[in-house]
Structure formats: C-alpha cells, structure tokens
Amino acid sequence: MGKHWGDFQYEIYLNGMTGAVPRLPTDLTRLEALVERRLGPGPVGYVAGSAGNGSTALANRAALDRRRIVPRMLRDVHERDLSAEVLGRALPAPLALAPVGVLSIMHPDAECAAARAAAAQGVPYILSSASSTPMEQVAEAMGDAERWFQLYWAKDREVTRSFLDRAKASGFGVLVVTLDTPLLAWRPRDLDQAYLPFLHGVGTANYFTDPAFLAGLAKPVHEDLNAAVLRFVGMFADPGKTWPDLAFLRRHWDGPIVLKGVLHPDDALLAAEAGMDGVVVSNHGGRQVAGSVAAADALPRVARAVGDRLTVLFDSGVRTGDDVFKALALGARAVLLGRPYVYGLGLDGQAGVEHVIRCLLAEFDLTLALSGHATPATVTASDLEESPA
Ligand SMILES: Cc1cc2nc3c(=O)[nH]c(=O)nc-3n(C[C@H](O)[C@H](O)[C@H](O)COP(=O)(O)O)c2cc1C
Ligand SMILES: CC(C)CC(=O)C(=O)O
Numbered sequence: 484m485g486k487h488w489g490d491f492q493y494e495i496y497l498n499g500m501t502g503a504v505p506r507l508p509t510d511l512t513r514l515e516a517l518v519e520r521r522l523g524p525g526p527v528g529y530v531a532g533s534a535g536n537g538s539t540a541l542a543n544r545a546a547l548d549r550r551r552i553v554p555r556m557l558r559d560v561h562e563r564d565l566s567a568e569v570l571g572r573a574l575p576a577p578l579a580l581a582p583v584g585v586l587s588i589m590h591p592d593a594e595c596a597a598a599r600a601a602a603a604q605g606v607p608y609i610l611s612s613a614s615s616t617p618m619e620q621v622a623e624a625m626g627d628a629e630r631w632f633q634l635y636w637a638k639d640r641e642v643t644r645s646f647l648d649r650a651k652a653s654g655f656g657v658l659v660v661t662l663d664t665p666l667l668a669w670r671p672r673d674l675d676q677a678y679l680p681f682l683h684g685v686g687t688a689n690y691f692t693d694p695a696f697l698a699g700l701a702k703p704v705h706e707d708l709n710a711a712v713l714r715f716v717g718m719f720a721d722p723g724k725t726w727p728d729l730a731f732l733r734r735h736w737d738g739p740i741v742l743k744g745v746l747h748p749d750d751a752l753l754a755a756e757a758g759m760d761g762v763v764v765s766n767h768g769g770r771q772v773a774g775s776v777a778a779a780d781a782l783p784r785v786a787r788a789v790g791d792r793l794t795v796l797f798d799s800g801v802r803t804g805d806d807v808f809k810a811l812a813l814g815a816r817a818v819l820l821g822r823p824y825v826y827g828l829g830l831d832g833q834a835g836v837e838h839v840i841r842c843l844l845a846e847f848d849l850t851l852a853l854s855g856h857a858t859p860a861t862v863t864a865s866d867l868e869e870s871p872a
Contacts, residue, residue: 489848514826525678526588532672535773543800546777555855575605577817582633584613585686589829595624600836602628613686622653631657638721641695663744665722729757746781748788761794786814804846
C-alpha cells in the first residue's frame with residue numbers, strides 16, 4: 484500500500500502546536516510574492532514572467548479553474564495508493580519536476596538542491612539543458628534516483644550528440660525534447676528589466692563544459708565570455724528543424740523520448756509516427772506563444788487523438804492538488820510542476836522544494852480521497868464538469 488501523502492497535514496499541525504510554525508506557506512500560490520521580496524524583481528520577474536501581455540498564463544489558470552470536480556461518496560478510500568506507472572517507471576505519484584533552467588538565480592545550490600529534493604521524495608527530476616550546473620554534477624548529487632534530461636535541440640549536431648552521450652553516461656533515463664522554444668519569445672517583463680541571465684553566461688554550464696561546444700570557440704570561455712555567450716545564443720535552439728529530423732534523436736537515444744510543448748492533436752499523431760514514446764501537453768507555462776490555447780484545453784483533444792499510442796503528460800499552470808486531479812481527468816498520465824518548486828528553492832533551497840512537493844501531493848491525496856478515489860488510475864473525465872464561462 485502506498486504512503487498516505489495527506490498525513491503531512493498532521494505533521495504541520497503538530498509542529499505548529501509545539502511552536503515550530505511551518506517555514507513556508509502551504510498555499511503554494513503565496514510563494515511568488517514572498518520570494519520576490521527576498522530576491523528582487525529581476526530574477527523573480529524572469530521566473531514569473533510570460534510571453535506578451537501574459538494572456539496565455541492567465542488562460543492556463545482559467546482553463547483549470549473552469550473545470551470543477553464532482554466528488555463521489557461512500558467509495559472506500561481508507562487505503563490509498565498514489566503510485567503511477569509512467570514510461571515503464573513506477574513513480575510514487577503522478578508527478579515530476581519540470582525542466583527549469585538557470586536555477587542559480589534562485590539559490591546558490593541551484594539544480595543540485597532541486598534534484599536532491601526530488602530524489603528525497605522519489606519524484607523524477609527533469610534537468611534542463613540550460614541548467615546552471617553541469618549535468619554530471621547534478622547526476623552525482625542524485626545518487627541512483629530517477630532523472631530525465633531535457634534537450635534543447637541545438638543547431639550544432641555534434642553538440643546535440645555530445646549532450647545525448649553525456650546524459651546517457653550520467654544515468655538520465657528519459658529524454659524530454661522541448662519543441663516550443665526554437666526562438667525566445669517576446670517577454671516584456673524581462674525586456675523592461677533588461678534581464679536575461681544567459682547574456683551573463685548563466686544557464687550555460689552544460690555548453691561551457693562540452694567538448695563539442697568548446698571546439699567551436701577560438702579562445703577558452705574565461706578569456707572571451709562574450710564570444711562563448713554569442714555561440715550559445717546562436718546555436719542552443721534551431722528554428723529550422725522539422726519532423727523528419729526526429730529520426731536523428733531516435734537513432735541516438737535508446738530510452739523513451741518525450742516531446743514537450745505539443746498542443747495540436749495532429750502534432751501528437753506526428754510524434755507517434757516518428758516513434759516517440761510520449762508528449763508533454765504544455766505551452767511552456769505561457770512563456771512562448773502569447774494568445775496560445777490554454778494547455779488544459781488542449782489536453783483532452785491530444786489525449787483523445789493518441790489513445791494508448793503515447794504517454795501523455797501535462798504542465799502549465801499546475802498550482803494545487805486539485806489541478807493535478809483535473810489534469811488526470813482530462814487525460815494526462817502525470818503532471819510536471821514548474822514555477823512553484825522554483826519559488827520553494829528560492830525561499831529555502833532543498834527544504835523549500837521538498838516542502839512544495841509534499842504540500843502538492845498531500846493536497847492531491849486528500850482531493851483524490853474526498854472525491855471518491857483510492858488511486859489516480861480510476862479518475863476519468865466523468866469526475867469533472869465544466870462550469871459556464
Ligand atoms: C524560469 C523558467 C525556466 C524554464 N526553463 C525551461 C527549460 O530550460 N527547458 C524547458 O523545456 N522548459 C523550461 N521552462 C518551462 C517549464 O518546463 C514548464 O513547461 C513550465 O514552467 C510549466 O508551467 P508552470 O510554471 O505554470 O508550472 C521554464 C520555465 C520557467 C518558469
Ligand atoms: C529560453 C530557455 C533557454 C529557457 C527557458 O526555457 C525559459 O526561460 O522559458
């Protein structure tokens with residue numbers, strides 16, 4: 484029988500009664516304001532910000548809020564098990580930490596702290612290509628815990644091949660290929676603060692330690708940081724890629740490959756035809772296409788189109804346990820969590836990330852039980868109704 488994540492609430496009450504108040508709020512939507520007070524508008528603006536006027540990020544929330552759970556009663560939820568099989572892996576809950584780059588802007592222990600937190604809670608950690616710590620170091624911090632690697636598919640084939648080799652050698656088992664960022668979107672909050680970490684060489688650690696990347700530089704990085712940054716900016720993604728190019732990745736990666744940033748059902752079908760194993764229905768947390776369809780609106784259409792052919796994952800806007808429940812009901816096998824864990828990291832390092840994971844899963848466990856389910860597998864579309872707009 485699985486662990487009852489919801490029991491975390493009693494730990495918090497008991498700690499509070501003995502005078503040890505919880506270090507961070509349990510409503511995860513309160514973290515952003517706290518971390519902004521601590522770290523200032525530049526870094527937090529970068530994390531919190533989105534594309535254009537923010538309409539996609541708002542739509543992500545609205546699409547989840549519009550759907551309401553219709554709880555069922557008297558269904559024996561005494562013993563519950565949140566575990567889920569995802570891409571052949573037995574996970575303790577249908578959750579992974581989304582790939583988020585440049586975490587050193589939030590905390591000096593950056594990706595290592597987030598990865599350790601994920602490992603401690605048994606949740607897969609998806610390391611970004613644009614991490615501020617080289618992948619080998621993050622892997623070492625994780626022991627043998629479940630880790631996935633997110634690829635920004637570089638223009639330079641040798642760099643891509645080298646990243647795949649390094650990720651494989653470092654024990655990353657699943658490759659998550661992000662498709663929605665062939666260019667950086669128009670992001671007014673960062674433009675107005677003139678804040679883009681990459682231009683200072685932050686989030687480039689995997690590149691600046693990569694033999695294939697370094698081979699394209701005339702001078703070592705420490706002698707000409709500008710040239711190294713320009714090479715990174717010019718090659719980290721490739722707007723020229725098309726569907727047939729996926730064959731290269733399929734040839735060079737033995738494990739599961741998941742395409743992140745799929746919103747159209749036809750693209751999900753193309754992913755299946757290209758021999759991919761899954762998709763993440765995501766609009767990058769509203770950071771790429773302003774005016775885009777909300778991820779939760781796209782999810783049921785994609786899930787219906789692919790049926791059992793692909794594993795369907797979901798992110799963009801998940802903030803609560805009931806959001807996780809709704810994503811499963813809309814057809815996701817599991818969800819990825821983005822900004823909330825990054826705020827937890829900014830507020831309290833590894834402990835802050837663990838707090839966020841535990842709060843989210845406690846709330847999910849309780850929502851599941853109070854809605855009449857003892858396991859995520861029984862949640863279906865009939866558990867939701869759409870409230871009128
Ligand atoms: C600061 C920041 C950096 C991100 N960096 C990456 C990245 O390097 N690779 C990637 O695939 N997605 C990246 N994402 C997108 C997340 O993986 C995820 O899709 C998004 O945060 C989910 O939405 P949420 O923040 O509303 O949960 C980033 C998101 C944020 C907020
Ligand atoms: C542009 C990337 C390098 C980082 C990212 O994915 C993001 O900021 O959303």
